Amino acid sequence: MAVTSPRPPVPDAAEVLRARYTRRLPARLEDLTGPTQGTVDLPLHIVWSGRRSYDLTGLKSRVSLYRTVLAEGPREDLQAFLNRDLLIGQWPILRTLISRFIRDAWENAFPELAAARGAAPA
Numbered sequence: 001m002a003v004t005s006p007r008p009p010v011p012d013a014a015e016v017l018r019a020r021y022t023r024r025l026p027a028r029l030e031d032l033t034g035p036t037q038g039t040v041d042l043p044l045h046i047v048w049s050g051r052r053s054y055d056l057t058g059l060k061s062r063v064s065l066y067r068t069v070l071a072e073g074p075r076e077d078l079q080a081f082l083n084r085d086l087l088i089g090q091w092p093i094l095r096t097l098i099s100r101f102i103r104d105a106w107e108n109a110f111p112e113l114a115a116a117r118g119a120a121p122a
Contacts, residue, residue: 021105024075029110032084040065040081046072063090067097091116
């Protein structure tokens with residue numbers, strides 16, 4: 001008779017994603033000190049294929065940049081590439097374009113984003 005050891009429970013994919021995005025959050029939205037104008041070129045560890053350069057002047061370009069950084073950037077890049085005021089201003093649009101795991105992590109940690117979800121975009 002073969003003896004098998006009990007297997008540890010397999011974590012739920014949703015739990016893994018929630019934990020991943022929560023770990024990367026800045027301590028405060030004020031830590032998001034990224035640029036508010038000009039062009040931003042993302043490093044390869046965030047964007048390994050496709051578009052890497054974003055013009056902050058255009059809403060579509062800016063939202064695309066923020067969507068990419070929120071999904072792929074570690075904490076240091078969130079702080080370097082995202083700006084608190086721009087994030088809050090475009091959150092009503094942005095929150096509909098990101099995964100629910102990212103959205104929930106940010107809105108649970110920062111009440112000002114949850115409050116901004118119904119506001120008009122900047």
